[in-house]
Amino acid sequence: MKKEPFVTKTQLDEIVKEYPTPFHLYDEKGIRENVKALKEAFAWNKGYKEYFAVKATPNPYILNILKEYGCGCDCSSYTELLMSESVGQVGENIMFSSNDTPAEEFALADKLGAIINLDDITHIDFLEKTIGKIPETISCRYNPGGLFKISNSIMDNPGDAKYGMTTEQIFEAFKILKSKGAKEFGIHAFLASNTVTNEYYPTLARTLFEVAVKLQKETGVHIKFINLSGGVGIPYKPDQEPNDIKVIGEGVRKVYEEVLVPAGMGDVAIYTELGRFMLGPYGCLVTKAIHEKHTHKEYIGVDACAANLMRPAMYGAYHHITVVGKENEPCDHTYDVTGSLCENNDKFAIDRQLPKIDMGDLLVIHDTGAHGFSMGYNYNGRLRSAEVLLKEDGGTQLIRRAETPMDYFATFDCFPVYEELKKNTEEADKLGK
Structure with a gap:
């Protein structure tokens, strides 16, 4: 049996042009x-x-x-x-x-x-x-x-x-x-x-x-x-x-x-x-494959992590994963799908049978509409992602912007170093652009 995403590849290809991954989509x-x-x-x-x-x-x-x-x-x-x-x-x-x-x-x-x-x-x-x-x-x-x-x-x-x-x-x-x-x-x-x-x-x-x-x-x-x-x-x-x-x-x-x-x-x-x-069921985490690793196991690294969806790391909870555009391809590869946190439990899936994943592929992690974004946190300085609403007419609406480094540093404003952090962050943002 398969789980079908509520969003198509064609839709997602357009959505990610406006909202960089990862993000929660409703x-x-x-x-x-x-x-x-x-x-x-x-x-x-x-x-x-x-x-x-x-x-x-x-x-x-x-x-x-x-x-x-x-x-x-x-x-x-x-x-x-x-x-x-x-x-x-x-x-x-x-x-x-x-x-x-x-x-x-x-x-x-x-x-x-x-x-x-x-x-x-x-x-x-x-x-x-x-x-x-x-x-x-x-x-x-x-x-x-x-x-x-x-x-x-x-x-x-x-x-x-x-x-x-x-x-x-x-x-x-x-x-x-x-x-x-x-x-x-x-x-x-x-x-x-x-x-x-x-x-x-x-x-x-x-x-x-x-x-x-x-x-x-x-x-x-x-x-x-x-x-x-x-x-x-x-x-x-x-x-x-x-x-x-x-x-x-x-x-x-x-x-x-x-x-x-x-x-x-x-x-x-x-x-x-x-x-x-x-x-x-009416929310999913959209993420992108950015690394692959071949050691004792086969790993796919994505740009989301447990800070975006804690349940698999915390409870060992199962969340189904669809490799967008490869729904009909055979699930003949065994992967651990991981995030970037400095914790070994930062895995969305362990020994999961999936189609071959290529770098840049979009992955939909299903059923994150409840206790997904809300359990997010900032360990390793990771920032909470955006939340996007897929509207009834097929359009999208940003209903929560992604956090920025300045959001993370904002509570340090009682320290003299805050202004230096702000300056450095603004310069880093310019470089990123």
Whole structure:
């Protein structure tokens, strides 16, 4: 089986004339079609809302596209809150889900009117001291502990996760929050990551819905929403079947009608905060082969590195690679595809079967639309790449310029040497041109 890039060789040959490699490219058409499919899958729930996980693809142009379809923002930091505000997302269009949270982040979330999702029972007093009150609408993150298993393939270990409250704690938290003036409550949980199965959300939903019924009955609170969080994944490998969001939505609906409706809780809104599912397949890293090395193994060196896409180096994650223009040629060469960092794990692929790669060939590294650019860093002084939007009409738009050396040096301006660095950088730029 093959993965087809969403961009053709003809298109890429033109795009690279304007934007030098490496860069992340996003498919506007695919993003829009996907968010419409998600909304359709959960249209049965009157209060449904998707809070896009900003950490996955923190770009205001992307946030604005999703905003057109009624999506809110799931934020976990001060700067993510600021970015969401910058595109007009305020109030209950923001879900603030963080952990080990500094006071100033709670303060900003409150100022923006965001729904605050508390990670721990001790955060109740911390929040109250920080903002001087408990908001009327509040949410708590739940962690049932133990193992979370779906069929024979997906297992995660919530008991080892740093997130969320125990069953006993969330019951106590709801009682305390109610006594302090909270009127509308939410429940949130994230129990497995990147699941490629239609069973995950319905299984998680049953766990949360059953807890919600007990919570409302025993504490007397009104549960306004249940947030299924993220975890719905994408098929990184060509032989994986993608999730069917329509089937997933229908599965959640059945559990909703089995558990919540008979308990008189048919008014509960369902929220999601998907990131990878929303953007992952609709982004790719475009890079160029610049070196080949024949030693104990066959290496292809590209002009991107782990600073542009950390997942393979950090997790050993698989990202499919297409050698543009050679899609129909036999994959009869075995390569390690590497970047230039001074780390041996800076490899996009190890022992990967690919067509013969010639210097100057463009490579598309698939499925980088979520947790790709956003996990970038500046080790070895490497600079973050540009982000480019492939528009529905086939044109392109630069939605984040590439970093320059002056961006890297900008935080040194408290030192006298800064002006010399600036001068040297400007001269180096002239030479480069």
